[in-house]
Amino acid sequence: MSKLLIVGTVAFDAIETPFGKTDKILGGAATYIGLSASHFNVDSAVVSIVGDDFPQEYLDLLKDNKINIEGVEIVEGGKTFFWSGKYHNDLNTRDTLETQLNVLADFNPVVPDSYKDSQFVMLGNLHPLVQLSVLEQVSDPKLVVLDTMNFWMDNTLDDLLKVVAKVDVITINDEEARQLSGEHSLVKAARKIEEMGPKYVVIKKGEHGALLFHKDQVFFAPALPLEDVFDPTGAGDTFAGGFIGYLARTGDISFENMKSAIIYGSNLASFCVEKFGTERMQALSGSQVNERLLDFKKLTQFETQLP
């Protein structure tokens, strides 16, 4: 069984969308990635940090989903990272209302000994130096996937570029790909980003799907058209978790297999947005996942008859 090491936030979120708002609920990139990857039969572990205000039930939830939390440091007297945001009416944009770094400010990630030989490493969105530190503790990974965002491009670009240079796959959204590359065309942006290190570039376009680039090859997975999108929080992390989870499960990191991985990621993300926070992902069964996978096939697969 492949080992999948995940670094990222385990956090409190407070979310407001046109459909309602939540108090502090379970959130964080590593949480979403872990829950999503738990749909594949892999041995996954999270490296993160929380305060002692973090409820035991949330930690139990991760454990119940067979996620090893040995690497989640609990700081006595510390407070857990908190993010609060409000989505606009189209749900495509949001304002951050509040960010409390709390224990994340002094996070020194320690990879458990038993996961230093992980074949798959998911560097969830976090300070690039934290991502780098985790990567340096892993001996010989088969595939490293990096997720990041514009905040690190704006504030710690040099550090970010160091991590970018060391990973196999990067996942970023379209605007971030344009910012990082200075190119408007996503084809050109992907090519420039490949020159920075990653052999594979995944560009996430939210409701417009995701593109996978590798040299001259390109693959596209749509987002499933949904009647209602309730809360986009965590969709990108869920996508990434499904992507690397599928690759870790199959052990096949060819471009062809990455196509399926992108579809799996999109499929899992389509559930995530149906309820607030992690609610939908907590209640998601394997048969529901497989059923919707058939919807994805119907949505995209065709028989072309040449005239």
Added chain:
Amino acid sequence: MSKLLIVGTVAFDAIETPFGKTDKILGGAATYIGLSASHFNVDSAVVSIVGDDFPQEYLDLLKDNKINIEGVEIVEGGKTFFWSGKYHNDLNTRDTLETQLNVLADFNPVVPDSYKDSQFVMLGNLHPLVQLSVLEQVSDPKLVVLDTMNFWMDNTLDDLLKVVAKVDVITINDEEARQLSGEHSLVKAARKIEEMGPKYVVIKKGEHGALLFHKDQVFFAPALPLEDVFDPTGAGDTFAGGFIGYLARTGDISFENMKSAIIYGSNLASFCVEKFGTERMQALSGSQVNERLLDFKKLTQFETQLP
């Protein structure tokens, strides 16, 4: 051989994009639709109107592409419809700089006798009463496709709804679908529009592809990711021309076959945007079309292995 009747503008365009600008060049919905549909072995005819300022070489161009122009009225002393627009830097939005209706203001479309039994009818973007008049002159069409835009929703909604009620397929862009239906979710929008008449709803999302809805079924075709988009003018018409051209060629109007039709339309549209106006479409060979069709397959088709 199926007959395909096309109504729409045959016009002059002056276009400005971030990459350059043109003087008055050949344009018009029917022009793009006709050129696109000419890639299928169908007997197509255009119903339109021009002034005597319209160059013979443009009419010859249509004829050379085996498009019957018996139904293109040439008004002595009249001036041809003229549109001028400027695209913004992202090429997704544009400003209309000038619209001169000219001979289009009094257009009374006359369908040639030999095309009154057309099996396929493409109502290109135009005043809904003109579209309606053409439709009433065709005896028993197998499939009628309507293209329209927000201008008619804003100014002649009642007339537009009369046409919408009589067609089999409607193609509109995402914002127009939202405007027509009052629904933000495209799934809900398509359902509401189906209730207005069309059994099939095609929602065009430009660089983000196109969706085909029919009852509970949905299919998605991406736009091909291009290094450079030069001029989006006519892309939607080219898409529609490829869609109905493929259906007319195959004679099969099932949902399954419409999937391929959408792919063909997207494929042809991907060429249209590579040069100014109709330039790329004029020089497009069948082998180039078929070659890029393989790119579309690679872009979207996958083998899913269930874990």
